[in-house]
Amino acid sequence: MSIFTYINEAKLPTFWCPGCGHGVIIKALAQAFDELEIPNNKIVVVTGIGCFGRADDYFMTNAFHTLHGRAVAYATGVKIGNPDLTVVALMGDGDAASIGGNHLIHAARRNLGILALCANNRNYGMTGGQYSPTSQFGDFSATSKYGLPESAFDLCALVQAAGASFVARSTVFHYNNLVKYLKQGITKGGFSFVEVLEPCPTMYGKFNKLGAAPEMIQKIRDEVVPVKRWEPDSDKLPIGILRNIDKKEYTDAYAEVIRKAGGDNGN
Amino acid sequence: MKKFLSGNEAVVEGAMIAGCRFFGGYPITPSSEIAAHISARLPQVGGKYIQMEDEIGSLASCIGASLTGLKVMTATSGPGLSLMLENVGMAIQAEVPCVIVDVQRGGPSTGLATKVGQGDVHQVRWGSHGGYPVIALASSTIAETVEFTIEAFNLAEKFRVPVFLMTDKIIAQLREDVDLDSFKDYPIINREPASENDEFLPYRAESLTDVPAMSAFGGKHLVRASSTTHDQRGIPTSDPEKITFKNERLFRKIQDRADEICRWESDLQTGADAMVVSFGISARSAKQAVIEARAAGKKVNFLKLQTLWPFPDKAVQEASEGVSRIVVPELNWGQVALEVERVVGKNIETILVNKTNGLIIQPEEIIAKL
Numbered sequence A: 001m002s003i004f005t006y007i008n009e010a011k012l013p014t015f016w017c018p019g020c021g022h023g024v025i026i027k028a029l030a031q032a033f034d035e036l037e038i039p040n041n042k043i044v045v046v047t048g049i050g051c052f053g054r055a056d057d058y059f060m061t062n063a064f065h066t067l068h069g070r071a072v073a074y075a076t077g078v079k080i081g082n083p084d085l086t087v088v089a090l091m092g093d094g095d096a097a098s099i100g101g102n103h104l105i106h107a108a109r110r111n112l113g114i115l116a117l118c119a120n121n122r123n124y125g126m127t128g129g130q131y132s133p134t135s136q137f138g139d140f141s142a143t144s145k146y147g148l149p150e151s152a153f154d155l156c157a158l159v160q161a162a163g164a165s166f167v168a169r170s171t172v173f174h175y176n177n178l179v180k181y182l183k184q185g186i187t188k189g190g191f192s193f194v195e196v197l198e199p200c201p202t203m204y205g206k207f208n209k210l211g212a213a214p215e216m217i218q219k220i221r222d223e224v225v226p227v228k229r230w231e232p233d234s235d236k237l238p239i240g241i242l243r244n245i246d247k248k249e250y251t252d253a254y255a256e257v258i259r260k261a262g263g264d265n266g267n
Numbered sequence B: 001m002k003k004f005l006s007g008n009e010a011v012v013e014g015a016m017i018a019g020c021r022f023f024g025g026y027p028i029t030p031s032s033e034i035a036a037h038i039s040a041r042l043p044q045v046g047g048k049y050i051q052m053e054d055e056i057g058s059l060a061s062c063i064g065a066s067l068t069g070l071k072v073m074t075a076t077s078g079p080g081l082s083l084m085l086e087n088v089g090m091a092i093q094a095e096v097p098c099v100i101v102d103v104q105r106g107g108p109s110t111g112l113a114t115k116v117g118q119g120d121v122h123q124v125r126w127g128s129h130g131g132y133p134v135i136a137l138a139s140s141t142i143a144e145t146v147e148f149t150i151e152a153f154n155l156a157e158k159f160r161v162p163v164f165l166m167t168d169k170i171i172a173q174l175r176e177d178v179d180l181d182s183f184k185d186y187p188i189i190n191r192e193p194a195s196e197n198d199e200f201l202p203y204r205a206e207s208l209t210d211v212p213a214m215s216a217f218g219g220k221h222l223v224r225a226s227s228t229t230h231d232q233r234g235i236p237t238s239d240p241e242k243i244t245f246k247n248e249r250l251f252r253k254i255q256d257r258a259d260e261i262c263r264w265e266s267d268l269q270t271g272a273d274a275m276v277v278s279f280g281i282s283a284r285s286a287k288q289a290v291i292e293a294r295a296a297g298k299k300v301n302f303l304k305l306q307t308l309w310p311f312p313d314k315a316v317q318e319a320s321e322g323v324s325r326i327v328v329p330e331l332n333w334g335q336v337a338l339e340v341e342r343v344v345g346k347n348i349e350t351i352l353v354n355k356t357n358g359l360i361i362q363p364e365e366i367i368a369k370l
């Protein structure tokens, strides 16, 4: 088997800009599926809207292309409808943290057994590079020409606080670790969140004069530090597994509700 | 077995008979009892209830669960319905069967949370951008509420479209005797499963009135469902011919088959000069008005619309033959009256009798216009 068991080779190259991080992320996800040997028909890839919302086009799995911000809400219905499925919600930072923030924290609180992946390039690429909830204070963008007067979300901290059982941060530079976290997230049996820092050279890079994709990837590499060596007063972001705890998964807990109601026999 | 049911309880009974197995809810007056009852009933048959974080999520979760093969429902009222509209469009585009119960209350905005209204007639039809058709039923008795809930599931599964059951604050809490045994043999329609033999296309259609057969996520086929305008494979397309086929089919699978969908009750009199057209709670006042007017010697036609969308043009045309005026009582600023006027034209006078203060229309107010 190979990633092309899951990715439709005939559709390559992707429609994303040269140097965009999205292609690396879908490759990592396909590799995770492949190494876990999950049957294609048991996977549902749910996407939202934006550049990364096109990701489902490339997957030879069940594909569910939904609305802006709602990937996790639809994924909730899919997972509850059929708990045996591997459900993955793919979102950009606008999708996951802005319009879809409410769904994200509540799915984490419920500990719903899906993998939510946020491709974080710190702006809305598809609509022309507007600032997002993960843009940094002072960032330039299509809608912050004088520097952004807002601060960014720490999405991993947010989702941990909301109750997720597995949270990891990686970057497109740390590919092998990314694959490892995606595999762990998929098999966790609880709400898993993986944030991937990635470049958007066409918009975020251009507005902030960060150079081409290779330079941007180097900058991303230099602004993170493995969580083991991370200090709370550090100005770097920790990468690695930030949380991995065991708690009852939602559909397992609901199976108990069905048992108490007497619905587990005769149906 | 006779049961003394409220309208909200009747919805739950109808849903259970129809085979509902998933409900995504969010509390809102005056629909909340539906969620309270069904959250206890569903797990008794292995079904699932979830209370989502908002109405956007509640309909989204229904759409996701429907794609795993379950029959799904949500219930709300006007303000919640406003939040659900993007998902109504999603269910239209992705062709996902779902039932939405709208227990109407007075608007606008938070409006009259605990008082009756009928102001969502056009919101369900036109609220989602693009203007594509849905199906909407309106019940005016508790027995109808059971039946139309089952019917809503049947139509949703048959046409792969969101179907609305429109009740209101009074129907929701009114109690009447219903014989649930009378629904024992009521026909139940399930979505058509995609053939295992042909090459699977999630949106396979030959003609413009076709409804594609479905496969569930997790079954034999790889299923694609999409909110983006797509071809028969479910892949986004910019080919004008394919776009035309898809969009025209979304329109015509409902509009061209209106005769199969539309239901009404008519009670016509030879030589009638006037007619009363109504629906839902207002149809009860209308019926009483017609009885009293006839007792006083007037000849009056009566038409109760049970389907609001697609609008039963034919029923209105037929029933209005020979009349010079049509009285339309409704608890809004003339939403059904506007449709009636569209159907009958300007040669027949359409007279709106309305109220938007949270009270129902009295029969005398209708009789005064006959």
Ligand code: SF4
Residues within 6 Å of the ligand: A015, A016, A017, A019, A020, A021, A022, A051, A121, A125, A126, A199, A200, A201, A202, A203, A204
């Ligand atoms: S605009 Fe940015 S996010 Fe979108 S495809 Fe191009 S590089 Fe990627």
